[in-house]
Amino acid sequence: MSALLRETEFGRWTTRLGFKLFPYAEDHPDFVPPARVPLDKACKKLQEDTTPTVVTDIERQAEAPELEGATAVPSQATSIRQDVNIVGWYGDDDPDNPRNWSTFKKVVVLVQIGLFCFGVYGGSAIVVASFDGLIEEFGVGHQETTLTVSLFVFAYGLGALLFSPLSEIPYFGRNPWYVYVMMVFTALQVGAALTPTFAGLVVIRFLTGLLGSPILSTGGASVADLFTAEELPLKLSFYCAPAFVAPAITPVISAYAVQAKGWRWSMWEFLWIVGAIAVMIFFFLPETAKEIFLEAIVKPFEISLLDPSIAFAHVYIGLVYAIFYTFFDVFPIVYSGIYNLSFGAQGLMYLCIAAGCFVGLASYVIYYLTYLFPKIKRGFAPSPEKRLEPSILAAVLAPAGLFIFAWSARAEAHWIGSAFGAGLFVAANYVTFQCLFLYIIIAYDKYAASLLAANDFLRSFVAAAIIHGGVPLFTNLGVGGGVSLLAALLAALGISGILVLHHFGAHLRAKSKFTVKQIA
Template sequence: MIELIRESTFGQLVRFASKNRIFQYPEEKNPDLWKQYVNEELSGKLAHHGHTGPHGEDSDTEDRPAQGLGGVRTRDAQIEAEKENSQSSDTSRTRDLDDTYNEASGVKIDPEKGRDIHLVAWAPNDSENPQNWSLSKKVFVTAEICILTFGVYIGSAIYTAGIEDVERVFGVSQVAATLGLTLFVAGYGVGPMLWSPMSEIPFIGRNPVYILTLLVFVVLQVPTALATNFGMLLAFRFLTGFFGSPVLATGGATLADIYTPKKRPYPIGIWGISAVCGPTMGPLVGGFAAQAKGWTWTIWELMWLSGFALVFLFFFLPETSSGNILCRRTRRLRKLSGNDKLKCQPELDAEKMTGKDIAMMCLVRPFTLNFLEPMVFLLNLYIALVYGLLYIWFESFPIVFTGIYHFNLGEEGLAFLGIFVGAMVVIPPYFTWLYLVQEKKVNDDGECQPEKRLPPACVGGFFVPICLFWFGWSARPDIHWIMPIVGSAWFSIAAFLLFNSVLNYLPDAYPDYAASVLAGNDLMRSSFGAGFPLFASAMYKNLGVGWASSTLAFLGIAFIPIPFVLYFVGERLRKNFSRHARKDF
């Protein structure tokens, strides 16, 4: 627990205020520990050929020993070779080592390409490496990400309970009042395009992005609830969506920080349930409040939920970015030892980056990955369609359950529980498939061919039209209201299987750009989610519930082939038509 709090925003502020006297790290208590954090093999490679990868064929072979790490002569091998081949005295050998050899590894420094650096890296069982955290700590962090996701995601649907009151108070049409929903969704679609790549910068990390944006999100609920005109309401709804957005894309990258690819689908699935809970519980949480107190109470409820998440995460959410943790450790070691040669790989990478490179990474890369990578674009387009169908379909609930079955506002919110129940029902068979089938396709390094993540999506695609046909044609006065609610459960089954397949496929196919590709996914689906509700009411009134739902079902049928295509030809696309996807599978 001490380590957990120390890595939180609260813990880091306490360390800063106490000048590092409280919540100390092991190396601060025992400065001699810095040596165990230096990687001899990688330091030797830097000395030998200037980078930590294997040296090329043009590397100097004269100094290559018969044995050593990666073909690079380490300290012991070097000294042993000198004992056998050199007639020089111990004094001259020691002086030679001091002058021309990397102290951390004993490898001779190449005068042209070599770098005299003591590389700080993760030890195999380093407890500060997020991948090595205990299971209980990982589960706790996963729960925090789920709380944050629920606290933000509910902000879209909770507003819908007060739309009628917004129409009355501000004197606007239903379509105009719906803009409060769509602009919020648009905001959390655009936001991750900035926040997610920013969280990938090792010198920033995940926590500052999460906590600072969540703080602004909570504060902005006040002017939203106190809006004196309709334009003010819409402006702040967009801004709250924008600042609340990071976890909606970066949450998956955070889970990828702490879980191996073999086990990551399980927490991704749980995280997906928290995302489903937001839109489905929003009308229920906000319905009775809006019915009794008006639309402003839906915003106050959102502030209380997200405020609780802010306080909880401020004290207990640790940093999960391994690059950020390693950078901070390296800075501490340099300060404690006075050794300026201590550096880590993220720092070496940063030395090569210009301001233009950083801007490209933060502002351009998510868009290029989204639109120029064929696998990313096809899957994001499919998920966007499902997301758009979800939001346009949500607009039919008042027409069905208020207009046909005469539910009041609070009871209408209860109708969304069918979607939640469907998500609960699909978890056991999905996890069983993961355990019995998919884990067997994972290699010894805990990695899986990305296309092996797609079978659930192939199955889930069929449930979208099943749900919409069932819901549309069972919503009639002569059929009990439970039937359309049961039909709605099929949608969450479809969305769960599709979303989890894609959210696992993308980090596997683009491990170095996980947050950026997930941000692109969020942009696409939020764009559809923001636009579709604007014509939902007119479509359902003009076509009727049955044919309007059928029209959406036919769209769902048209997109069913996408995961099948990627399952069979995705590997060829990655290797031949992608610039950024991994090609070693």
Template sequence: MASRFHSTVFGQLVRAVSGNKVFRYPDEIDPSLWRKAVPSPSSEGENSDSVTKDAGAQDLTATNPIVDDWEDILLHLQNPHNWSAVWKAAISVQMCILNFGVYIASSIYVPGEQNVMLDFGVSETVATLGLSFFTVGYGLGPMLWSPMSEMPQLGRTAIFFWTLFAFILLQMPTGFAVNMPMFLVFRVLTGFCGSPCLATGGGTIVDMFDPANVSYMICIWSSAGVLGPVFGPLIGGFLAPVKGWRWTIWLFTWLCSCVLITMFFFLPETSAANILYKRAKRLRKATGDSRLKSQSEIDAAHHTLRNDLIVLARAFTLTLSEPIVFLMDLYAGLLYGVLFIWFESFPLVFGDIYGFTVQQQGLAYLGILVGTVITLSGFLLWVRYGIVAKFNKPGFKPEMVLPPTFIGSLALPICLFWYGWSAQKSIHWIMPIIGSGIFTIGVVTLFNSLFNYLGISYPVYAASIFAGSALFRACFAASFPLFAPALFHHLGIGPGNSLLGGIAICFIPIPFVFYKYGGKIRHMSKNARHDL
């Protein structure tokens, strides 16, 4: 267990201050351990003379020996897949709470928009930009942070910690903004800095769990992201009218500060490439042999600046060049756009039509919460008996995780028509709330199946793939609320939701097409896995 602290920010800081005398790796304590990991020289057709190094290592005759042997007992224990269930659970909880905290930062602002309009003297549309700009920021951020986290030299832990640290610091000028331009600039910056967990968090889960159990954890992680926007208006509805919009900023800042402290001590590195890279560095230092390298270093030996830029652009290129990724992300974007447009329609429905107070309007989102709990429970049962039971058996294909999307693709338009046309004074308010609850069938089945499908199909680039998905969701979530007032004021609640429902109907064939032809499309891609 103690070895997990080596790669935490706390552990790395202690090692740096102590000159690597505290929190030493086992191979730093006992040199005989690393000797076992160093490849033996080839004796076939060669005369291998032993040369005594400072550390007693042999002179290796092979060029750039690879030291990535996970079967080595010490390296085996460092493999995130072999960590204890306690550590995996602790890291997963951090990812879920952080995912929740950053997503709630977007929607908790909505109930305070009226206060923003009064404080800064801006229109309703301009006040809505506070939501949209933050969303744009957390959509763009993963496109940079996720590919960086896949670089062996950087890894995931440092990016998680320092971006969250910047996210928290930038909340100060955001919460104390003196005018709207200042507020919007820092909303973009905070969204950008708070974004890594929204995509790279999925990559961290893929790092630790075997493919069968990834399905469970991805569901829980992504559901935490859905609950953030749901709880945001609920909490903000009680907080903003009493304390003002600035207190909505301080609330999630405190939450993320608690996560930051926890991450400082208890978030070790999970990137296998980074673990192997650092081990190779230790072996080079111990042996004095500069040829000892990890596989990633050998692969990057002839990389130019152009190659590095290609890596940084990976999230964009994979999203735009892979048909599976592009269409699935487009579907997820539509879902998030509808969810965020409801942030603007709920006050119109439950405030104007049913006469709810601001606090009561927040409670209306509980329909989505209840629907999420019920649907997620059923979905996890399906994962257990429909995916995990078949995963390690011959004939398993990633497309086998898609059947729940068939139900979700139908539930989305049903929800929009139900919600839109039941929102009338002559119909009890419980009916549109039930309609909003049906939305979660689409969210849970489509989101989780999408994440599982992409994670299984593109395991090497999971973080970049999830980053592209986050960008699509952010673009829709940022733009839909801007035209929501015009949409519902000109068309009305029923016709406006019917328009969205019609768009959702156009997307229904996508999961069916990929269920049938996804395997052929994957095998045409050089980035997707072909062994399933």
């Protein structure tokens, strides 16, 4: 337990206050450090490299095999680069290295990241059940009420551009931005529940989204801190799944309370959820970012504009996310206007989205454990493009699910058909998200946090914009025509783009100055 708590914010505060309740090995009087060896050969590589890089243990050992198991110390070779500090572990088995943490400790971190993401993503949609109450109390229209969702979504994308680079500064790490920003995030929910004006609610929702962004922009990087490329695919699901599951479940959580107690109860329920998460991460979430980053923070938009692979990933994921958020416009039209379901039953229909996500997760796990992972164990080293293979089928199934939803949402057809189509769309896009996020993290390892932040901003920006266009689209073209238009756009971009990236991605990466040159 000491190994878990000492790197949490709770553990750090006990140390700052003079109580060494959770000491490191170095704090014990009988500690004997391993033998130290100068890293002249590793530093020689830095002399020849004019591009700032992260020097990892693997790279140092490749340059100087005799250094394996040694601790880095400064030498005269570092004098030519005054901005470089070479820091290493006490060998490959150093227990303080996040990748050597116990299974229990890693599971604790993964569960917390998943719950943390769930809380923030869920906050975007928990207010959907309150729309009628907002209209009644404040006298606003439907377009105005959707600001409580769109500004939240836009703000957590905007905040990613701020908090992601800050989380890469070694002095801070990731945890302070997670924990202390989350505390303010939680406190704001009291204001949201008590605000006497609609304008006040909208401002608070924007600030809440802004402060919820750290975990969404760098949660994937925190997961990547813990695992190798072979272990990462399954573990990354704790970061990807909440993007679909949380917005589907929180309207269900709030619907019956809002119906019985009024719209403000959606905010009180959200306070209880995120309050519990804030307490949990303060006491039990350890810092995972251990490396000293020797490179300048890369502007995420520079890579997004100059690298076609990343540009496609951002645009496609942005379109998928935007279509996903139109469900909060079209579901009431379909299940209230066409099927005449009760208010509570309408909320339950969002569970088909959660079910689709779990189907997508299960499909990916089965693919990885039965096909790809056994090949890796036999020595096969999959390229980033090889990891995109499941997304080829997913790119076909996603628009198919939308077409099914579009033309089965009719009074003469059972509601299960449209629910199946929505679930298929989400299942397919979960697989696509998983594959593309993994592609970014593995192929663009050094810039993964910046790129995930850029992706978070762009998809949030597009989703926030299309939220306001959903009702006019479905009103003018009908559910069948409007959803079919979105399905056609998704098919045209997704099928061709994924195929091009799968077949020619290696060629594009070879020309990029941002990618990892060798993939293990």
